[in-house]
Amino acid sequence: LGDELPSVSTEIHKAVESERNLCRLRHPNIVRFLHIAQPEPATVVVFMELLDGRSLERFIDKPLDELTIRDFSEQPPVIHRDINCSNIIVCADNTRIKLIDFGLSIKLEQSVSHMSASTQAPKGTLNFMAPELLGAGESDSVQYSRESDIWAFGCSVFQMASGARPFRGNQSVYQVALKIANSGAPALPDGRSAELRDFYSRCTAKDRRQRKAARELLEHEFLRKNL
Template sequence: MEWTRGRTLGRGSSATVYAATCHNSGEIIAVKSAELSRSGFLQREAKILSSLNSPYVVGYRGCHITKMRSDSAVYNLLMEYAPSGTVADVAAKNGSGLGETMFAKYTRQIIRGLEYLHSKGIVHCDIKGSNVLIGESGDAMIADFGCAKRVDPEPDSAEPIRGTPAFMAPEAARGEKQGKESDIWAVGCTVIEMATGSPPWTAEAGDPFSVIYRVGYSGESPEIPCFLTEQAKDFLRRCLERKPEERWTASQLLNHPFVCKPDPEPGLIPGSISNSPTSVMDQLFWRSVEEEEDLGHPSRWVSHDERIGRLRCVGYGGPTWDLEGGDWVTVRERCDGTMIGGSHCEFVISGNVM
């Protein structure tokens, strides 16, 4: 697969993620790159990801070694591109977390992804909001398998404990083991992150060693937000049992009433794909437009009429924009001066949008 590297999507301590465009199909993909001499973890991630096929796991698109201008070799992992970012992005953008119906939907999809991984004998080891992507369809997908490991048929006792302290299970924080039950604990922590906009153990957030000690040895579990429904609280209790053998499995959790809620209406889904910004401050939208322009994609609108016609009113199912008729009233119209290609006109139109 031939591709061209585009803008930077994110940077980690040892790898950088870029957007890229495939030459043959025009598909936008994500490319995770690291120097070949330091890419063992990335090659390991590629090996695991290449063996997986689930709508709830980010899609594998291949791997490729390229040369940089400095003549150094770079290992590239090619993956499905998620235009709406991560669950953590959406929760933070929303200010104080997501609505319960919304994060119940994401939780159900995360659990389905984990059920699939666990059936393959794979433990993710780093479930958290920033490792759950929102795909083009608006569904959640588990990503970033840099910490993942195989535990079936027998766990490898030589495998180090990996992950993020605030999402780490007590047995993992103590360095004892890290199995499927540890992923379930991390799901509980991720639900709290989606509900509040912040990860658990925020009091110790600046000191990972304090977090690890509190998780591993205090005997406490993360505080369950008081504003949640009883169903959500009960779900979290099933995930956040300190004894790993008492936590529910992914298959059991899929039958819990909390994740059986009806999905929210598409127009109410934070982070869902939209052809228009909801306001001039909608930075996520404008970033996506800039990204397409950076990658050499033409504007998605061919005229002002079509652009206005694609606007929608989030939450009301969207009005019908008919520029040829209806009860439209011209509020202001001004034509003054010229621009290259014709006249410069400004106009504002109003109508019934209820």
């Protein structure tokens, strides 16, 4: 009402445009956004694909075998900003996965600060946040990027391989940042192949510039070899 109307209208417009961007996504491992409607000025309705399955986190009741880890290792073409096993759905056939929950996602050509202007805290899931988003060795100007998604994907690989979230038991940004600064990403459990260990290390390099791009990871021996 009154003076608030322009700012509210701007926020609604941003929300609608964001959802329209998601409706343009076409990828076999991304949940489909089918249609967006605006029946009233302040009401936005999004129609999405109905998925029959469960989250990868619930699917992992014990460490997964390497064939399953390989089959689930896909990287979608967006900056998602909250990749974790709760935001990956294992479809009912137990062979396909789809990435969901794009509340923090952006188009690739956009850049956004990793700090919220209102909360001054990093967004996303703590256990899966890259070092640069936690202030572990990088400046506050570092932004969300493909590299931060690669780190989060690597943390998802860790959970598939170990059966537990990385940095379990650390409850604060400071604790996780300190653990990463001192020790880097947690080590995979014993018994995992050299190929998986190398694949994981390429996703979780502390220096984001040393992490491999998704296209390079898809060519890695771990994903190409016969298990």
